[in-house]
Amino acid sequence: MERGDACDDSTFRLFLEDAGRFSGWIARYLAGELDHLPVLSRVEPGEITAALPGQAPSQGRPMTKLLDEFMRVMVPGLTHWNHPGFMGYFPSSGSAPGVLAEFLIAALNQQAMLWRTSPTATEVEHVALKWLQSMLCLPPEFTGVTFDGGSMSNLHAILAARHAAIPNVRTRGLDQGIDGTVYRIYCSEQAHSSVDKAAIVLGLGTAAVRRVSTDRQYRMDPAALSSQMRKDRAAGCVPISVVATAGTTACGAVDPIEAIAEICETQRTWLHVDASWAGAAAILPEHAACFRGFDLADSLVVNPHKWMFTPLDLSVCYFRRLRDLTEALAVTPEYLRHPDAHSDLNLMDRGIALGRRFRGLKLWFVLNHMGVEGMQAQIREHIRLARSFADTVERHPELELAAPVSFSLVCFRATPKGVAAHHLDALNESLLERVNAQGAVFLSGTRLGGRFVLRLAVGHLRTGQAHVDEAVRQIDRALCACMDVAARSQP
Ligand SMILES: *Cc1c(COP(=O)(O)O)cnc(C)c1O
DSSP: OOTTGGGGOHHHHHHHHHHHHHHHHHHHHHTTTTTTSOSSOOOOTTHHHHHSOSSOOSSOOOHHHHHHHIIIIIGGGOOOTTSTTBOSSSOOOOOHHHHHHHHHHHHHOOOOSSGGGOHHHHHHHHHHHHHHHHHTTOOTTOEEEEESSHHHHHHHHHHHHHHHHSTTHHHHTTOSSOOOOOEEEEEETTSOTHHHHHHHHTTSOGGGEEEEOBOTTSOBOHHHHHHHHHHHHHTTOEEEEEEEEBSOTTTOOBOOHHHHHHHHHHHTOEEEEEOTTGGGGGGOGGGGGGGTTGGGOSEEEEOHHHHSSOOSSOEEEEESSHHHHHHHHOOOOGGGOOOOTTGGGOGGGGSSOSOOOOTHHHHHHHHHHHHHHHHHHHHHHHHHHHHHHHHHHHHOTTEEESSOOBTTEEEEEEOOTTOOGGGHHHHHHHHHHHHHHHOSOBOEEEEETTEEEEEEEOOOTTOOHHHHHHHHHHHHHHHHHHHHHHHHHOO
16 A cells, blocks of 8 residues: 555545544543533443343444444443542542543554563553652652552562562462461551452462551551561461551551551561552652651552543552562463563563553653643642531531541541431431432442441542532532431431
């Protein structure tokens, strides 16, 4: 084909037309055209399945028809993570530069298992992760590896720690002559469920996970950690890793990392820091004190797909010594052996997956487009908005904070006068349900200290003061309705 011929091709022209329609829809969506829809989808389970044919069509259908069907059938079943009123769990933004990067990533279809199968994907990922590393103030010896989420990052960190603690585990598994050795992973009561999953996958079992008690602010108690480790050592247990959390999923508590690092040093135990969500705030100099001890970790995870405006999926796990991971895991089949000068850059050696997407590109686009200061300003604004919500809660006669405000996360609950303490959980559960049914905002709930609490997290790019004020109105309205119901049910 001659140069230029490609542009006369009908496939080319069709793609351009379809892409125009798709990008038009996406642009309107990202600009908020669907903001009137309920944030939490109202479909019933099975409704989407029932609305779609049970078999693939025998003849292909044009993309315009499919886009119509997408809008008609699928959009109602979306819970709008890209809505400024999404304040449940931890919000995440599929920002424009990230979305456009995904477009390129899909088009290029790079599979970066070896450096030679995509020098650009391998090296752009390296560059973007180095930028992020310096934004997080991590020492230069760390090396970042991308995974599809914090759970996979945690799994790989604990995998590397297991290899460091049990040298033969790679060949012999945990069947080391059945000498009865019992292994241990330590984390706080508030640590993420993926620590348990990692223990299951790594053959250690959930019984290996020691959940260390926390203080009144839900931070790991280092004294309890230290005494538990000494007790376990005396009983012949071998510690594999301590997982400290910087920003717990329930309430954003930051474990005392420096104190925990000191214990790990004494116990010669791997320190993994799970900063999946709050790690983003470590790019703000005014919060540096919260993250003191990051540099002492053996591994540390942060998810740009949570609070750094990068579309799912992108989690980064930084390893102090990359070889802890590669030695634990690298297996090179004959057909992938090449005498490349850069074979130490092969991404396939850095995780369970062989194939690797060009994930680094979206982070590169987002960091470049926002700039470090732009991203700092955005995260700072989210923290300010959460603080403003917390101030309202503190002034509110019928609401109270349920934990210290952590960055952009506020845990709170309703405590109206006249409602008996043992009815408060039920009241708050129905409050949450009502707020979400109203549709303008979406909040989530959790249990803290045995009590049911609501969580409001600010993290979407388009979330502003108006949305936080709206959340307050929605909560007030739902609370009134709950109290009416309660009053009517009184004899
Ligand atoms: C969200 C979260 C995870 C899990 O991350 P995924 O990307 O959802 O797998 C792990 N740890 C903490 C502290 C988190 O907040």
